[in-house]
Amino acid sequence: MQIEVDTDRCVGxxxxxxxAPGVFTQTDEGYGAVLPGRADAAGDPLVHDAVRACPVRAIALDAPADR
Known part of the structure; x- marks a missing residue:
């Protein structure tokens, strides 16, 4: 599973x-982003908490497209 942040939906x-500070950060513009190399950390329980905590549901956990 991959983690994706919808930057069009994110309100910062x-x-x-x-x-989940070990997986997410904020860009210079203030939007949520996945830390480099952490897009595959969807199994981390804190990621699931972050998905639920997002007020605009901008975080998605998706299976890779090549599967």
Whole structure:
């Protein structure tokens, strides 16, 4: 599973970075982003908490397209 942040939907609340700081960060513009090399960390329980904490549901856990 891959983690994706929909930057068109993200409002920069920062709940992802606060909830799972080892997986998410915020860009210079203030939007949520997955840390480099962490897009495959969907099994981390904190990631699931971050998905639930996002007020605009901008975080998705998707299976890779090549499967």
């Amino acid at each position: 609340a920062g709940m992802c970075a606060l909830t």
